[in-house]
Amino acid sequence: MANQKLKIEDLKSELLASNATWVAAENEFTSLSESEMQKFLGFTPAPGEASLMEREKQALASFAAFKVAKGAVGYPTTFDWRNVGGNNYVTSVKNQAACGSCVAFGAIATTESTMRVLRGNPNLAIDFSEAHLFYCLGGSEGRKCGGANGGWWPENAFNKFRDVGVIPESAYPYTGGDQACGAPANWQSMVTKISSYHAITNAADMKNWLSTRGPLAACFTVYNDFFAYSSGVYRHVSGALAGGHCVCIIGYSDTEQCWIAKNSWGTGFGQGGFFKIGYGQCGIDAKMHAVDGVVETGWNTNLHVQGLWSNESDRNVYVYLENLGWRKISPDNDNIVINLLTLFADAKANNRTVNVYLENSIIKQVYSL
Template identity: 45%
Template sequence: MTDALDLKTLKSDLEDAGQPWEMDPGTDMALMTEDERRVRLGFNPPPGAMTLQEAVKADKAAPAVTSEIIASESIGAPAAFDHRNVSGKNYTTAVKNQGSCGSCVAHGVAAVMETTYQRSVANPNLNLDLSEAHLFYCHGGEEGRNCQNGWFPDQALDKAKQKGVTLESVYPYTGTQQACAVPGGWQNNIAKVTGKTKLTGRAAIKNWIATKGSVTGCFIVYQDFFSYRSGVYRHVSGGSAGGHCVEIIGYNDAQGCWICKNSWGANWGEGGFFRIAYGQCQIDTWYGPYGANSVTLKAWANNLKVNGLWANDSARNAWAHFQGTGWRKLVTTSDVQQQAMLSCLIGAKSGNRNVRALIDGNQVKEVYVT
């Protein structure tokens, strides 16, 4: 076991290193006990994967990532990208706090799914909020995972493909170990991934982020990281505390760093986010990173406005355009149901009334005028 967090030594080491980043001894994480901090990590590599000790050894031997290396790796991708500002739009979702549970993988994977979906439909205002409780306590629990032993992002993405993840409003997360108790009917509010891709090399990671969505990132947490407040993090002080996984939402070649969203609450880091130098702590090489190929969503949408309707003589070929959602095909099991749904939407449009709709990908399965 490594020594616990030493704030006095960290302050001195940062000064000796030329203040590469700013520390804050008052973060929630810094004020916790060592045991309380460690339980909030939650990435313990499975058999056959690089162990924490091997990752630390590789990290110490890794060469510095110079500006020349960065320039050679960045051909074809923009020099910077941040999902919080894509042509003025923020496709990320709210920072969460995993509490006293090693559920970082579930938080990171859920965040990747949320950002990827909102980016894919070009709508940052959906406020998609997936249930980390469903992903971790239910799907992870089936694999024997719990708050003490954590999980792995590839398995979490596989479960999100096979079974899907419901919404936070359906099954809220608590920051302590809980039995799976997802309520019935959760299948009517569900997000799924179509598959996952393991990304090898910084160029591939950057290209994925710039063109598709965010990715998972697993890395070594050293003791100094708990007191990070701002700047581009580099390990300067303390031994390793464990492994941790987050969402990588962007990058910046000029600063030589990844931009990440953590799950330790908004009182830590840059409002819950942090920047970490390329190559540091094995974040771009250890266990992934993984991207979600695409994300589909089946959920009830409320307070929709009908902007337009379209149909032709083909059987059951009618579409509706909803404000903020776009065109969706009306899907029913009979011509009578199709006509009833279309008539309902015609009335809602003419009367400027809101609609509640069950949307499954690009299909509308049920509608109610509210």
């Protein structure tokens, strides 16, 4: 069975007979054997967590409860971070290749777009290294592309993002396949960390977060028919269980009753690398993870000063920087606060840009241009 290939014509007939809401088509996955397709997954619930089947039951129960719930909602009927006021806050689709590293891709996709939203800058050039997160930080826990230690868990990935940090893609580009950590010797000076994250298990809360704060990371059960997805709203019709997979949820549609997801199988899958999956399907909404904030360390250059703020508390001074937002001036001592505030005030008054060095999101150094 593991070496059987997906019979696309049989699947199309089944979709037609079941009045399916999605379309199947030949792609790079439909010619693979079942065992080869499984290499593109990578989520297995952690010890003590609900199994894939239990997650499916939880998602269906949650969706059923959501449908009968009464009361007003605060979120829009549809939402997609690829088009918010004509702006796209979603970073490019990537390809995990034949390696069970989907958790790293889902976590990074969620963090990248969240950072763009926090900055209010859809064009922010941000690209984190999935290789560093999976091969180095996941590797420190013994995680591999496949086998007994194949794949990873979202909580562990986000814990590493919070406690250790992840370097840019340019410092350690991703290639699929088990490998020793290839991060540069000075990688610790390059990391960006998240401040915290949390899980959401209620569909209404998921939509509220999506429509106001940013995308979410989600995992679900993959059946063999999913590999042939081309368009429409996926709902499982046929095929054996392949395994678990994690993606980034970038929006939803109450009109179509679905979540909108960014996959990590390249742009040849689905609709340019994206797909839609029905509410309550395959455990997709049993639990999702949100990134609360991003802790930044490093230089930000050529910024306009747009506002200054302080109150009566000692050394409690903030500056609003173009494409960066409000950031606190280092409160280490009075001289630092006064000197940096003077530089910012002068730059604002004379419409000059500044270069700013952040350490854990705190402004430590400023150069006026």
